[in-house]
Amino acid sequence: MKAVRVAANSSYNNKYGTFPHKDWLGRPYGSKAVAKKGGGWVLLLAPTPELWTAVLRHRTQILYVADISMVVSMLELRPGAVVLESGTGSGSLTHSLARAVAPTGHVWTFEFHEQRAQMAAKEFEENGLGGMVTVTQRDIEEGGFPEDMHGRADGVFLDLPKPYKVVPSAARCIRADGMFCSFSPCIEQVHRTAEALNANGFRDIRTMEILVRQHEVSRQLLLTDLDNPPAGPTKKQQRQAQAAAQRAAKRQKTAGGEGAAVAAAAAEEGTAAAAVGEGGAEGGAAAAAAAGGSSKPQEQAEQQGEQQQSGPQQAQQAQQQQRQVVHKPVPFGRGHTGYLTFARRVAA
Ligand SMILES: C[S@@+](CC[C@H](N)C(=O)[O-])C[C@H]1O[C@@H](n2cnc3c(N)ncnc32)[C@H](O)[C@@H]1O
Structure with missing residues (x-):
C-alpha cells in the first residue's frame, strides 16, 4: 500500500x-x-487512520490497529471529547484519536523532540486534521501537562519511557470519571505506573496485552470412518494384478495353442491386455471378449492404460469434491509490543 x-x-x-x-x-x-x-x-482507497498507520513513515516505534482500537474504546472517546497525548512520536495513534473526537473535540499532543513535533504537525495539517490536533514541543515527564489543561481532559494517553512520573499531572488534568491509559513495553514500567495510579486517585486499574492471532485457511479432505473409501484399485491390488498377468503370460508361452484359454483366464484375473500380444490373434480376441473390451491389441493396451489411470483419477476427483474449507491458527505471529494500563479517575 x-x-x-x-x-x-x-x-x-x-x-x-x-x-x-x-x-x-x-x-x-x-x-x-x-x-x-x-x-x-x-x-483507490479512502484515506483513514487505519490505512495511515499502515503506510506512514516511521520516525519512532508506533502503535498498531489492535492496540489503537482498544485505546480508543477504553478511553471512552466520542465526538466533542478532549484528549491529552504524549509523546506524539510518528502520529499513528493521534490520527485515530482525532477521528474519534471529531468534529468538535480536540487532541492536545506533546512531544519533546523538536523535529518530530514539527513533522507531526505538518502531517496533521496535510491530512486535514489541523483544526483538531495541536502539537506542542514539551518535556512531559519533567514538566507535566500545562496548568491550563487541569480538569479539562476526558482522557489522557501516555507512550513514554517513565509514565509513572506523569501520573500526578494526569490526575490533575482528567475530570472525575475520565480515563487514563499508558502503553509500556516492560512489566516493570507497568508495575510502577499502577502504584502511582493507586496513589493518585485512580481506581479500576487494569493492564492488558493485545495479541492478534492469525489463522491459515486451506482446503482439506476430512474423512471419518463413516465415509466410503475412495473408488479405484489400491496399490496392492494393482501389484497383484500385474503379478497374475506375468504368470498368465508365462503359462501361455509354454502352452502354445492354448493361448486363448490362458488369455481368458488372465482376463478373468483382470489382466486381459497383459496376455494379449503373446497369445496371437485368437487368444487376443478371447481375452478381449472376456475383458469386455476391444479385440485389437493396440486399442486394448491403450484401454488398459486408461483403466489403470481412471481409478486413481476418479478417486482424486472425488477427493477434490469432498475437500472442505478449514482453518488453523498460524503458529507464529506478531509478538509482544506492549502492555496497556487503564484506570478511571474518581472524584476526590
Ligand atoms: C514510541 S514514540 C510514540 C509513538 C506514538 N504513540 C505513535 O503511535 O506514533 C514515543 C515518543 O515519546 C517521545 N518522548 C520521550 N520522552 C518524552 C518526554 N519526556 N516528553 C515528551 N515526549 C517524550 C519520544 O521522542 C517519542 O517520539
Whole structure:
C-alpha cells in the first residue's frame, strides 16, 4: 500500500505500470484504476487512520490497529471529547484519536523532540486534521501537562519511557470519571505506573496485552470412518494384478495353442491386455471378449492404460469434491509490543 497525494498533472508509477492521477479524479473510492500500459491495476482507497498507520513513515516505534482500537474504546472517546497525548512520536495513534473526537473535540499532543513535533504537525495539517490536533514541543515527564489543561481532559494517553512520573499531572488534568491509559513495553514500567495510579486517585486499574492471532485457511479432505473409501484399485491390488498377468503370460508361452484359454483366464484375473500380444490373434480376441473390451491389441493396451489411470483419477476427483474449507491458527505471529494500563479517575 502507498499513500498518494493526487494532482491532476502528476502520475504514480509502480512495477504494475504508470497511473496518471487525472484518470483517478472523480472516481469513487473503492474503484479499480487500470495502468496506462500493461493491464496492471490499483485500488483507490479512502484515506483513514487505519490505512495511515499502515503506510506512514516511521520516525519512532508506533502503535498498531489492535492496540489503537482498544485505546480508543477504553478511553471512552466520542465526538466533542478532549484528549491529552504524549509523546506524539510518528502520529499513528493521534490520527485515530482525532477521528474519534471529531468534529468538535480536540487532541492536545506533546512531544519533546523538536523535529518530530514539527513533522507531526505538518502531517496533521496535510491530512486535514489541523483544526483538531495541536502539537506542542514539551518535556512531559519533567514538566507535566500545562496548568491550563487541569480538569479539562476526558482522557489522557501516555507512550513514554517513565509514565509513572506523569501520573500526578494526569490526575490533575482528567475530570472525575475520565480515563487514563499508558502503553509500556516492560512489566516493570507497568508495575510502577499502577502504584502511582493507586496513589493518585485512580481506581479500576487494569493492564492488558493485545495479541492478534492469525489463522491459515486451506482446503482439506476430512474423512471419518463413516465415509466410503475412495473408488479405484489400491496399490496392492494393482501389484497383484500385474503379478497374475506375468504368470498368465508365462503359462501361455509354454502352452502354445492354448493361448486363448490362458488369455481368458488372465482376463478373468483382470489382466486381459497383459496376455494379449503373446497369445496371437485368437487368444487376443478371447481375452478381449472376456475383458469386455476391444479385440485389437493396440486399442486394448491403450484401454488398459486408461483403466489403470481412471481409478486413481476418479478417486482424486472425488477427493477434490469432498475437500472442505478449514482453518488453523498460524503458529507464529506478531509478538509482544506492549502492555496497556487503564484506570478511571474518581472524584476526590
Ligand atoms: C514510541 S514514540 C510514540 C509513538 C506514538 N504513540 C505513535 O503511535 O506514533 C514515543 C515518543 O515519546 C517521545 N518522548 C520521550 N520522552 C518524552 C518526554 N519526556 N516528553 C515528551 N515526549 C517524550 C519520544 O521522542 C517519542 O517520539
